[in-house]
Amino acid sequence: MNESRQTLFGSYDLAFMRRALDLSRKGRFSVSPNPRVGCVIVREPSASADGIFRVIGEGFHLRKGLPHAERVALDSCAEDPRGSTLFVTLEPCCHHGATPPCTEAILKAGIRRVVAATTDPFPQVAGQGIKWLRNHGVQVDVGLLEDEARFENRYFLHRHEIGLPWVILKAAVSLDGKLSTATGQSKWITGEEARTHVHSLRAEVDAILVGVGTVLTDDPLLTARPSVSEIHDWKPTIRVVLDPQGLISSSSRLLKTAKDSPVWIFLADSVSPSQKERIETAGARVDFVSCSDEKLDLIQILRRLAEANILSLLVEGGGNVHTSFLENQLVNEVAIYIAPVLVGGKPSPTFYMGQGVSTMKEAPRLERVNRRLLGPDTLIRGILKWKL
Ligand SMILES: NC(=O)c1ccc[n+]([C@@H]2O[C@H](COP(=O)([O-])OP(=O)(O)OC[C@H]3O[C@@H](n4cnc5c(N)ncnc54)[C@H](OP(=O)(O)O)[C@@H]3O)[C@@H](O)[C@H]2O)c1
Known part of the structure; x- marks a missing residue:
């Protein structure tokens, strides 16, 4: 990770992205031809009454045709995710594939900030997911644990790149x-x-x-x-x-x-x-x-x-x-x-x-x-x- 990127991320961000990467691995026997993706939703101290970091939802993508990690995590939230941060190991999708766009679900849920480990080379996404979220007022920071995320998704990335x-x-x-x-x-x-x-x-x-x-x-x-x-x-x-x-x-x-x-x-x-x-x-x-x-x-x-x-x-x-x-x-x-x-x-x-x-x-x-x-x-x- 280069220095300018590093400043985007706090020390807690790293721990939550590691958790998202661990979750992504759970799909490794079933998810292909889709990518391995894990997601964690965190209520940050500034947005919580008790002033501490709290994981309020998490999930991973299990199989093509089933909901993506972001939707699984949003659906699992123990409380309203409005104002929270979403950590995801791959750029959220913005196209209608086997499931509807995750970007829309993220916006609708009122997520304030998205941290994505890496971009998605899939032609229908390829940076568009990040752009769409930013255009709709969501803060998006990209590149946290990017090498690890690319290694975890090396089969998918190699096929598409x-x-x-x-x-x-x-x-x-x-x-x-x-x-x-x-x-x-x-x-x-x-x-x-x-x-x-x-x-x-x-x-x-x-x-x-x-x-x-x-x-x-x-x-x-x-x-x-x-x-x-x-x-x-x-x-x-x-x-x-x-x-x-x-x-x-x-x-x-x-x-x-x-x-x-x-x-x-x-x-x-x-x-x-x-x-x-x-x-x-x-x-x-x-x-x-x-x-x-x-x-x-x-x-x-x-x-x-x-x-x-x-x-x-x-x-x-x-x-x-x-x-x-x-x-x-x-x-x-x-x-x-x-x-x-x-x-x-x-x-x-x-x-x-x-x-x-x-x-x-x-x-x-x-x-x-x-x-x-x-x-x-x-x-x-x-x-x-x-x-x-
Ligand atoms: N220890 C292990 O991990 C392990 C694993 C597998 C096998 N083995 C052992 O390996 C032995 C079999 O190996 P092998 O080398 O005789 O056979 P192989 O590598 O399994 O097969 C070679 C055959 O594949 C054909 N082939 C087609 N395209 C090829 C290409 N692009 N490059 C190379 N071959 C191509 C060759 O055809 P042409 O000759 O007609 O060109 C040749 O008939 C057995 O004894 C087996 O027990 C050990």
Whole structure:
């Protein structure tokens, strides 16, 4: 936050925005393609009889079509919010979408001041919400905890600012960085706690992608099966396969469950229509994509996913697919589960093969690194910063 912005905010503002950010996280398993938004309404000392700060309402956005965080918070107010301050993690909307504009609800409720962490890049909002409120006499201060708010909404912001889904590369590796043995065995590198954790990561994203090599070797189900105590509301994750030649078997677990939980297969445009029909009959969506260097064009695939409102994509391997995403600099975040086991062997794959970088200066590093112990294993998760 720059200094001129900092002066807009008092020390209490920070605490209320932190609370709004915590609330926004409650929508993370269900809210996509909408943004995560939390909201807190505070009666400030100058406007209260008892002269203290008091939270009088709060809320978060749970799902597209349901009321936005601001309306949930206003509806929850224990007393008339007239004259109070509303803290929200994203600029209030000013358009008629699935729900009416929040700006109108804020004005009608008599809110005196709005503190927004960041602006909304969504074309129908994009600063207009702030402008509308100011034009109607509401004080609006923007930029408090902006970095944290942008990080929390990175899937949504990336989709609307860059036009692609946010890509998270996930892998389970041995201490020597191997994805499997030289014979292709990878069950199981990590223990139960790490594997349970993967299910909540899967539940948080819109889609999971693997290469057909992984489908042929492991026959994975790739559904999100989070522990019920942790998550109360989530939507089915789309399972995506890169299958240039249409090799996926009709008896694979993915195709056998395609009618219950969505599967999307990308084929090379040279594959025969009868193969497409076979896979479609099983219940999967099938799209043709062009190839470059005999690999399916990843940018084309990501654009199609983004058009289908997929904001976040978990790339689960195997090594060849991981490597292609890395070599094309299409990875935004990395989540690696490291097990204290050695596999060895030059032919055993890692998740970054190909040419690699020549000097350490060129090596992309993780930022905002988060380390977490999961039984005997360690998760390292962070944002990948590419050197230009
Ligand atoms: N430890 C882990 O976290 C983990 C996770 C997943 C898998 N695995 C292990 O990894 C192994 C499978 O990995 P794999 O490398 O053989 O197969 P893979 O990466 O799952 O799939 C590679 C296949 O995807 C196709 N493909 C299409 N477009 C591609 C593109 N743009 N870039 C790369 N590939 C593309 C390739 O087609 P063409 O070759 O026809 O071009 C190739 O057939 C298994 O042993 C599995 O157990 C481990």
